[in-house]
Amino acid sequence: MAYQQKFDKIDRKILEILQKSAKITNAQLSKEIGLSPAPTLERVKKLEQSGIIKSYHAKLDTEKIGLGVSTFLIINLKGHNKETYGAFMEHINKIDEVVECHLITGSGEFLLKVITQDIASYQTLMLDHISAIPEVDNMQSMVVLSSLKDSKVMPIP
Incomplete structure (x- = not known):
């Protein structure tokens, strides 16, 4: 059975926001979740270090790059x-x-x-x-x- 991480409300919100917009600035993210920038960055780093956030990617439009x-x-x-x-x-x-x-x-x-x-x-x-x-x-x-x-x-x- 896989280990399941427990998330609080703030971690959930961080994960939801980053999945939709990984390019968001830490300042904007902190504003959206209601924390100051330092603890926001700390939480994001913790989610990255634990492997919950595996990577960040740009989603490409396949047709526009010739993959139809x-x-x-x-x-x-x-x-x-x-x-x-x-x-x-x-x-x-x-x-x-x-x-x-x-x-x-x-x-x-x-x-x-x-x-x-x-x-x-x-x-x-x-x-x-x-x-x-x-x-x-x-x-x-x-x-x-x-x-x-x-x-x-x-x-x-």
Whole structure:
């Protein structure tokens, strides 16, 4: 069972605000949570040091940077053991277009999120890279037609 951090009301508010706007200044953050800047910064640093805040990222508009096709792939492997999973992951970690990889239950072992420029580049990626991974037995593709919700904001329990 994973360790669950206990949060007070101020920590929750800090996490909610930083998830929506990581570029907020400490002065503005302190004003929004009702603390002075020094204790606000101390709390943020504590959340970072404990690993609760893992990193800060810029969310890019995929279409504006030329990445117009998003797909999900369900992958079935030829074997169901640690060595097969490890070898598969070695290959997947080298493919930049695979932006997420999840070990799942159900109809496959892995769920991948893949982002490419267009259908032609997706086809090339599938034929030359993903289906060429020796551990892959079969796969099912689902092309995203449109994204109705794409939030990276986590609900704070």
